[in-house]
Amino acid sequence: TFNLVQLNCVWDKEIRMQGTIIELNGLRRTDVVRSFPLAIPEAIRFSRHISSALLAMQLYLPADSAGSAKVSLGDDDRIFFRGPATEVSKDLIRGFPQILRSLGALTHNALIKPLKYGGAIHYSGSFPMKLAPGPFESDKWGELHDLPGLSIIDSANFSALPAKNNSLTIMANAMRISDHVCRRLMSK
Structure with a gap:
C-alpha cells in the first residue's frame, strides 16, 4: 500500500538531521x-479510535560516508550488517516531543525507538x-536483460542511492x- 502523506523536515540543532513524516x-x-x-488488548482498542490520525517519523542522523559498514553471510546463511554504532544524544531525542507538540502532534517518549544499523533500507543496484x-x-x-518483458520499477534498478x-x-x-510499458502494450 502507498502512504499518501509524506513530509520531509530538516533540523539544525547540535547536528543536521532529516526527518520524514508519513501517515500510517x-x-x-x-x-x-x-x-x-x-x-x-488496550493498544488494539486504542488504535481503532486513532488509527486514521496516526503519523510516524523516521529521523535520519548524519552518517560517516567513510564509515566501515560491512555486509556478510553467516555460516547459517543469514545476512549480517555491521556498521559504526551511532550514539544518539538523549537530550536531542528528548526535545522532539516538544517540537512535534508545537506542530499540533502528540507523542510519548516510549514511542521513540532507534533503528538497528541497516534497519532502514532501500534496495538499489540489484x-x-x-x-x-x-x-x-x-x-x-x-527491462531485465535476461528476462525480456519483465520491468523493474522500484529502486532496485538504480545504480546507487546517494541519500x-x-x-x-x-x-x-x-x-x-x-x-x-503501457504504451508498448497498447501498440500491440
Missing part, C-alpha cells in the same frame, strides 16, 4: 499496536540500469517505466 494508514494495525506503551545491459542489468526502461529520502525519485522512475 498503509501499515497493518499490528505493526503499529506493538509500539504503543500499553498492554496489547539490477542497475545500463545503456547496454548485460546479465543481471536492466535497460533504461527497467535519504528518494521516495519521489523512485515514484517518478516507476511512473516513467510504467508509462513506457
Whole structure:
C-alpha cells in the first residue's frame, strides 16, 4: 500500500538531521499496536479510535560516508550488517516531543525507538540500469536483460542511492517505466 502523506523536515540543532513524516494508514494495525506503551488488548482498542490520525517519523542522523559498514553471510546463511554504532544524544531525542507538540502532534517518549544499523533500507543496484545491459542489468526502461518483458520499477534498478529520502525519485522512475510499458502494450 502507498502512504499518501509524506513530509520531509530538516533540523539544525547540535547536528543536521532529516526527518520524514508519513501517515500510517498503509501499515497493518499490528505493526503499529506493538509500539504503543500499553498492554496489547488496550493498544488494539486504542488504535481503532486513532488509527486514521496516526503519523510516524523516521529521523535520519548524519552518517560517516567513510564509515566501515560491512555486509556478510553467516555460516547459517543469514545476512549480517555491521556498521559504526551511532550514539544518539538523549537530550536531542528528548526535545522532539516538544517540537512535534508545537506542530499540533502528540507523542510519548516510549514511542521513540532507534533503528538497528541497516534497519532502514532501500534496495538499489540489484539490477542497475545500463545503456547496454548485460546479465543481471536492466535497460533504461527497467527491462531485465535476461528476462525480456519483465520491468523493474522500484529502486532496485538504480545504480546507487546517494541519500535519504528518494521516495519521489523512485515514484517518478516507476511512473516513467510504467508509462513506457503501457504504451508498448497498447501498440500491440
